[in-house]
Amino acid sequence: MYYIGVDLGTSSVKLLLMDGAGQICKITSREYDLEFPHPGWSQQNPYDWFEQSMDGLKELLSECDKSQVAGISFGGQMHGLVVLDADDNVIRPAILWNDNRTTKQVDYLNNVIGKDKLSEYTANIAFAGFTAPKILWMKENEPENFAKIEKIMLPKDYLAYRLSGSFCTDYSDASGMLLLDVKNRKWSKEMMDICGITEEKLPKLYESYEVVGTLLPEIASELGLSTDVKVIAGAGDNAAAAVGTGTVGDGKCNISLGTSGTIFISSKNFGVDDNNALHSFDHADGAYHLMGCMLSAASCNKWWMEEIIGTSDFAKEQAGIDKLGENHVFYLPYLMGERSPHNDPNARGAFVGMTMDSTRTDMTQAVLEGVVFALRDSFEVAKSLGIKIERTKICGGGAKSPLWKEMLANILNISVDVVETEEGPSMGGAMLAAVGCGEYESVEAAAQAIVKVVDTVEPTPELAAKYDKRYQEFKQIYPALKGVFQNM
Numbered sequence: 001m002y003y004i005g006v007d008l009g010t011s012s013v014k015l016l017l018m019d020g021a022g023q024i025c026k027i028t029s030r031e032y033d034l035e036f037p038h039p040g041w042s043q044q045n046p047y048d049w050f051e052q053s054m055d056g057l058k059e060l061l062s063e064c065d066k067s068q069v070a071g072i073s074f075g076g077q078m079h080g081l082v083v084l085d086a087d088d089n090v091i092r093p094a095i096l097w098n099d100n101r102t103t104k105q106v107d108y109l110n111n112v113i114g115k116d117k118l119s120e121y122t123a124n125i126a127f128a129g130f131t132a133p134k135i136l137w138m139k140e141n142e143p144e145n146f147a148k149i150e151k152i153m154l155p156k157d158y159l160a161y162r163l164s165g166s167f168c169t170d171y172s173d174a175s176g177m178l179l180l181d182v183k184n185r186k187w188s189k190e191m192m193d194i195c196g197i198t199e200e201k202l203p204k205l206y207e208s209y210e211v212v213g214t215l216l217p218e219i220a221s222e223l224g225l226s227t228d229v230k231v232i233a234g235a236g237d238n239a240a241a242a243v244g245t246g247t248v249g250d251g252k253c254n255i256s257l258g259t260s261g262t263i264f265i266s267s268k269n270f271g272v273d274d275n276n277a278l279h280s281f282d283h284a285d286g287a288y289h290l291m292g293c294m295l296s297a298a299s300c301n302k303w304w305m306e307e308i309i310g311t312s313d314f315a316k317e318q319a320g321i322d323k324l325g326e327n328h329v330f331y332l333p334y335l336m337g338e339r340s341p342h343n344d345p346n347a348r349g350a351f352v353g354m355t356m357d358s359t360r361t362d363m364t365q366a367v368l369e370g371v372v373f374a375l376r377d378s379f380e381v382a383k384s385l386g387i388k389i390e391r392t393k394i395c396g397g398g399a400k401s402p403l404w405k406e407m408l409a410n411i412l413n414i415s416v417d418v419v420e421t422e423e424g425p426s427m428g429g430a431m432l433a434a435v436g437c438g439e440y441e442s443v444e445a446a447a448q449a450i451v452k453v454v455d456t457v458e459p460t461p462e463l464a465a466k467y468d469k470r471y472q473e474f475k476q477i478y479p480a481l482k483g484v485f486q487n488m
Contacts, residue, residue, distance in 0.1 A: 001019070001020050001068050001069070001070040001437065001439065002017055002018065002019055002020075002025065002064060002065075002068050002069045002070065003017075003018050003019075003020070003069075003070060003071050003072070003073075003430045003431075003433040003434045003437065003439070004016070004017055004018075004057070004060065004069065004071070004072040004073070004429075004430060004433060005018065005072075005073060005074070005075065005240075005423075005425070005426040005427055005428065005429030005430030005431070005432075005433065006053060006072065006073070006074045006075070006076075006156070006159065006234075006426065006429055007074075007075045007076070007237065007240070007423075007424065007425035007426035007429060008049055008053070008074060008075070008076040008077060008155050008156045008159060008237075009077055009237070009258075009259070009425075010034065010044075010077050010096065010097075010098070010259050011031060011032075011034060011259065012029050012030060012031040012032065012052075013029060013030050013032070013049065013052050013053050013056055014027065014028075014029040014423075014425075014426045015027070015028050015029065015053070015056045015057060015060045015426065016060075016423055016426035016427060016429070016430050017060050017061070017064060017430075018427070018430035018431070018434070020434065020439045021449075021450075022431070022434075022446075022449060022450030022451075024421060024423070024427075025064060026060055026063070026064070027060075027423070027426070028056050028059045028060050029056065030052035030053070030055055030056040031052070032044065032045075032048040032049065032052050033045070033048065034096075035093060038101070040099070040100040040101060040336075040337070040345070041095075041099055041100070041101050042095075042096040042097075042098045042099040042100075042336075043093040043094055043095050043096055043099065044080075044093060044094050044096060045090070045093055045094070046082050046090050046093075046094050046155070046158045047090060049155065049158060049159060050158070050159060050162050053159055054222065054223070057223055058223065061223060061224065061225070066223075066224050066225050066226075067226065069225055069226075069229055070229065070230065070433070070437045070439075071211075071229060071230040071231070071232055071433035071434070071436055071437040072163070072215075072229060072230070072231055072232070072433055073208075073231070073232035073233070073234040073429040073430065073432040073433035073436065074156040074159060074160065074233075074234030074235070074240070074425075074429050075156070075234060075235055075236070075237045075239075075240025075241065075244075075424070075425025075426060075428050075429045076154065076155045076156025076157075076159075076173065076234065076235075076236065076237055076240075076425070077096065077097055077155050077156075077237055078097055078154065078155075078173055078176040078236040078237060078238070079096070079097040079129045079130055079131050079134075079154070079176045079177065080094045080095060080096045080097055080131070080154060080155040081094060081095045081131050081134040081135065081138070081152070082094045082152070082153045082154065082155060082157070082158045083138070083145070083148075083149045083151070083152055083153075084149075084150055084151040084153070085148040085149070085150055086148075086150045088151070091145050091148050091149065092138075092142065092145050094155060094158075095134045095137075096129075097129045097176075097260070098129060098259075098260070098295050098336045099128070099129065099134070100128045100129075100336065100337050100345040101128075101134075101137060102128050102133035102134055102136070102137045103128060103345050103346075104137075104140075105126075105133040105134075105136040105137050105140070106126045106127065106128050106130075106133050106345070108136070109125075109126035109132070109133060109136075109178070109194070110125055110126050113194060115276060117190075118178070119272060119276055121181065121188045121190045121191050122178050122179070122180060122181060122182060122188055122191060123175075123181075123182040123183055123270070123272050123280040123281075124175075124178060124182070124272075124276060124279055124280060124281075125276040125343070126178055127178075127339050127343055128337065128339075128345040129295070129339060130176060130177060130178040131152075131154070131176070131177035131178060131179065132177060132178035132179050132191060132194075132195055133178070135152070135195045135196075135197065136194075136195060139195070139196055146196075149197070149201060150201060151167060151201060151203070152197065152201050152202055152203075153167070153169060153203050154169055154173050154174070154177070154236075156173065156234055156236075157169045157173070157203055160212060160213075160231055160233070160234065162219070163215055163216065163219050163231055164212060164213035164214060164215060164216060164219075164231040165213060165216050166204075166212040166213035166231065167203045167204060168203045168204050168205075168206055168212040168213075168233055169202075169203040169204075169205060169206070169233070170205070170206050170207065170208040170210075170233040170234060170235055170236075170284070171185050171205060171206075171207060171208070171282035172208055172235040172236045172239035172240075172281060172282050172283055172284045172289075173234075173235060173236035173239070174187075174203075174205060174282075175236070175279070175280075175281035175282045176236060176279070176281065178191060179191045179192065179195070179202065180205075180282075182270070182280055182281060182282055182288075183270045185205065185282060186205070187199055187202055187205070206233040207233065207284075207286055208232075208233050208234060208235040208239065208240075208243075208284035208285075208286075208432050208443070209232060209233070209284070209286075209432050209435040209436050209442075209443055210232065210233050210436060211230045211231070211232055211233075211436050211437075212231050212232065212233050213230075213231050214227055214228060214229060214230055214231060215227055215229045215231065230433070230436060230437055232432050232433045232435075232436035232437070233432075233436075234429055234432055235284035235425075235428065235429070235432060236281075236284075237258075237424075237425040238256060238262045238264050238291060238293070238425075239264075239281070239283055239284040239289065239428070240284060240424070240425035240426075240428030240429050240432070241254065241256050241264075241395050241396070241424040241425045241428055242254045242264050242266060242283070242284070242289070242428065243284050243285070243427075243428035243431050243432060243443055243446075243447065244395065244419075244421070244423060244424050244425065244426070244427035244428035244429075244431065244451070245393035245394075245395050245419050245424075245428075245451060246393065246419065246447040246448070246450075246451030247264060247266050247393055247447075248266055248283070248284075248285040248287075248443050248444050248447050249266060249268070249285070249287075249444055249447075250266065250267055250268040250269075250287075251265070251266070251267065251387070251388075251389075252265070252266045252393075253265050253266075253389045253391070253392040253393070253414075254266075254392060254393045254394070254395065255375065255392050255393070255394050255395075255408065255416075256297075256394075256395050256396040256424065257297050257298050257371070257394065257395075257396040257397065257398025257399055257404065257408075258297060258298055258395075258396035258397055258398070258424070259296075259297065259298060259299045260293055260294060260295055260296065260297055260299070261293070261294040261296075261297025261298070261371060261374070261375055261396075261398075262291055262292065262293045262294070263291065263292045263375055263378045263379055263382070263392075264289055264290075264291050265289060265290045265291070265382055265387060265389065266283055266285070266287065266288075266289045267283075267287060267288045267289060267290065268287050268288070269287075269288065270288045271288070271290065271385070273290070273381055273382075273384070273385050275341075275381075277292070277340060277341035277343075277378070277381045278290045278291060278292050278340060278341070278378060278381050278382065279291045279292070279293065279340070284428070284432060284443060285442070285443040285444055286443070290382060290385075290387075291340075292339075292340035292341060292375070292377070292378020292379070292381065292382070293339045293340050293378075294333065294338060294339060294340060294371070294374050294375060294378070295334070295335075295336040295337060295338055295339055296333050296334065296335040296336050296349070296371075297333065297371050297375075297396070297398060298371075298396060298397045298398040299335065299336075300331075300333045300335060300349070300367050300370070300371055301314065301367055301368060301371070301398070303335060304363070304364065304367045305317060305364075309360065309364075314401070315401075317360075317361075317364050318364065318368070318401065318403045320361045321361055321364065321365045321368075321403060323365075324365075324406070324407065324410070324463055324466070324467075325410070325463050325466030325467050325470060326466065327362055327365045327366055327369065327470075328353050328355070328358070328362070329351060329352070329353045329354055329358050329362045329363060329365070329366040330351070330352045330353050330366055330369075330370060330373075330473070330474055330477055331349070331350070331351055331352075331363075331366040331367050331369070331370030332347070332348070332349055332350040332352070332370060332374075332477060332478060332481070333349060333367070333370045333371045333374050334347035334348050334349050334350075334374075334478075334485075335348070335349045338374075340377070340378045340381075341377050341378055341381050342377075342478060344482065344485070346485045346486050346488070347478065347482070347485050348485050348488065350477075350481060351363065351366065352477055368401075368403065368404055368407055369407055369411070369470070370474070371398075372404070372407050372408050372411045372412070373411060373470075373471055373474040373475075375408075375411075375412070376411055376412055376471055377475065379412055389414060390414055390415065391414055391415035391416070391417055391456075392408075392412070392414055392415075392416055392417065393416075393417050393418075393419055393453075394408065394416050394417070394418060394419075394422075395419070395422050395423075395424040396422075396424060399418070399422050400422070402457075405418070405457045406457055407467075408457075409457045409458060409459045410459045410460065410463045410464045410466075410467050411464075411467045411471060412459075413459045413464040413467075413468070414459065415456050415457070415458050415459070416456065416457040416458075417453045417455075417456050418453065418454055418455040418456065418457070419451055419452065419453055419454065420451075420452040420453075420454045421451075421452075431443070431446045431447070431450060434446055
């Protein structure tokens with residue numbers, strides 16, 4: 001049988017076809033526009049997601065025996081606010097995870113409602129990217145649109161709705177809305193009251209591997225598939241990527257170097273750090289996870305290469321970097337503000353430490369190192385909780401860079417395991433579809449059977465020591481500039 005994984009990303013949708021043994025049969029992708037109507041705002045048209053996904057699915061399935069397709073599932077960009085009216089029309093463009101328009105609403109939630117109350121209700125505090133602050137922003141700034149809302153959903157769930165007619169979400173993705181009681185896996189009545197919405201406007205909750213429905217007849221007909229094809233709930237992109245790298249069960253770690261950067265720690269037990277610096281979410285395997293998320297990771301390198309120095313040859317630019325741990329230029333990777341652990345939408349990118357002998361290569365190296373230093377900020381929070389992490393999986397576009405993986409191993413001083421298939425959320429989505437269709441008895445069983453480590457990058461004591469000294473310097477820069485960012 002075949003299983004489809006759909007990774008609904010920020011710049012494109014990637015679609016993957018996998019057989020029951022976990023072998024990838026085909027991958028395709030489609031791009032769509034990203035809108036920035038005001039500085040710090042970020043939004044997309046959900047209709048584009050659907051149209052491009054359908055177009056991509058037709059190509060994905062063009063050469064296979066369609067009668068063997070059993071299920072489809074998703075990994076999707078988290079936190080985005082998708083709102084439909086009574087006629088299922090999209091009311092306004094979806095406000096995305098990296099949108100920072102909700103500063104006022106976040107301040108209200110954290111400082112008026114109070115962080116302690118939010119943590120009690122949801123296990124998390126408010127961040128600019130979360131969904132609940134966006135709902136409050138709509139209520140205050142677009143009251144006519146707010147009054148039309150009949151359905152509130154997340155980006156991947158819009159695809160599931162269009163494909164199956166099921167108004168659904170999964171626990172991992174819902175965890176990032178600031179509307180879910182994460183520990184008890186149910187919608188928080190207190191948060192619904194704060195946001196002025198009712199439970200009827202929120203989707204039905206499922207585990208990531210549960211079946212939510214089957215393809216609608218018109219969708220099945222257009223794709224040439226059976227109406228028996230199951231639609232499985234899927235997961236937020238980071239949880240789906242964790243499934244795709246086998247980061248399930250207790251005490252496993254995955255680091256994603258995609259548009260955003262995350263450190264993801266799976267756990268059998270529920271837990272929250274004292275300062276809510278890390279997100280405490282439900283996991284796609286039915287348990288829990290802690291996650292630190294930085295808003296700009298591989299996107300920093302893309303910005304530096306393409307927009308600033310004007311090249312698309314990333315490998316060539318990295319080829320001249322040979323003095324690891326000795327760079328005197330630092331880079332703060334806060335191009336879109338920052339989430340973990342600073343929770344500061346006003347934070348900005350910055351180069352620090354340039355001298356007359358600083359080179360283009362030094363600057364490129366600083367960008368790569370700055371992303372990993374920022375990931376270490378969240379890593380240090382996890383260590384403060386007594387969590388011992390000795391190795392991690394890696395995925396995302398940045399995982400293709402040998403140099404970046406070497407930096408990661410030495411800046412964090414842990415082993416970095418490279419998996420055979422670095423397809424992240426699309427692979428995780430396909431694996432969840434396989435579990436939902438009964439190919440595997442559990443997410444953990446699927447991960448054990450499918451995910452294979454093919455290489456490991458080990459830290460070296462001398463370089464790790466050099467980078468530890470550099471990190472101690474790096475972590476002083478943001479506190480020193482925080483007041484400057486607030487006044488910009």
